[in-house]
Amino acid sequence: MRHLTDDQVRTLLPSPADAVAMMRETLAALADGAASVAPKSQVEPRAGAFANAMPAAWPARGLLGMKWVAVVPDNAERDLPAISGLVLLSDATTGTTRCTMDAGELTALRTAAVTGASLALDDRPVVFLGTGVQARSHLRVLEAIGRPEVTVWGRRREALDELVAWGREHAPDVRVTATTDRAAALAGACVVVSGLPIGLDGAGIGADEIAPDATLLPLDYASSAHAGLAEGAAVAADDPEQFEALRPVKLGADYPRATTATGALLRDGRPEGRVVVQNLGSGLGDVVLADVVARASGL
Known part of the structure; x- marks a missing residue:
């Protein structure tokens, strides 16, 4: 073998x-x-x-x-x-x-590619939270789907500078605005992709920080899109059965259930209001x- x-x-x-x-x-x-x-x-x-x-x-x-x-x-x-x-x-x-x-x-590309497919739901500017491996794979995907601008928030300026330098070489058609000012990055944000770890303290996004009809795409149960933010939103998941099986453990019993699959949203169109699209990483x-x-x- x-x-x-x-x-x-x-x-x-x-x-x-x-x-x-x-x-x-x-x-x-x-x-x-x-x-x-x-x-x-x-x-x-x-x-x-x-x-x-x-x-x-x-x-x-x-x-x-x-x-x-x-x-x-x-x-x-x-x-x-x-x-x-x-x-x-x-x-x-x-x-x-x-x-x-x-x-x-393979996982790095798959995760970013699912985001890329999901971004067909919303063509407004993208904000990415995090500077890790997924930030890099997402830059490549954003370039591939013709999304030329992204704001990236990170806690460390050094990590942001390294990401910007990497992007110039590997995704040169994407203009990256890098900032350590989280409030400025999120102010009125319309599309937010969170590559932050699950359970990270202080990572939750306030409803008043983003546009009322924002599209949120948390990766792998990221707690940035917490229950309060998802309440009243349309919640979708790439695999709703998987989401329901682990939702109480990963996000808490009070987290809203996914009412539809991401593939169904892509087929039927984005509903009005806030939308949370859970990218769980289906096998x-x-x-x-x-x-x-x-x-x-x-x-």
Whole structure:
């Protein structure tokens, strides 16, 4: 069995524009039931750490696979990454294993590509919260979908400067306005993508900080779009079943339920008022991109 490293995966992934198109199809498949997925199965190997299994199948595409990801926040003390994962692809006919691959590069593109597909709902200027890996992958996707401007907020000026420099090289058609002034970044914001960690203290966005009809796209249960902000909004999720399974644990029992799938919103159009689109990271998106990588490698 062959295993592909992150370095190999990086060279075989589709372009950001192609990835966005694939994720739009994936969101539609999740909305209409064409794909078979299950909510993340979570186990806790010890206090403060957890791991998720994310299986997915898309019979019409002959896709079968699973993403496995472990999150260990204190790994920094061991000089190890806090998040580790891999994607396993199986032959949909025989069930035999095609290959495995590191999930880091693939996840970064998949997450940003789902945002890129979701941004078809709202063409107003984008504000991105955070300066990590997802900020970089989102710059590439914003360039690919023709969104030439973004305001990025970060706590550290050094991290912002590094992101701007990276963007000049890797996403030169996107003009980045970088600021450590959170209030200024959010003032009247219409589209907010949050790449901040779940549970980060003081990360919640106040309803009076943004436009009353703003579109919020939190990544992976980011607590920036807290229950008070989602109350009264139209709440969608890439995978509503998964969202409902983990909503009470990740965001609290008082968090509003998702009333529709992101793919359905893209099909039917954005409702009026505030909209919260939860980008949870369905395993189907990972399997779709992993299949492209595997085929490009001859597997």
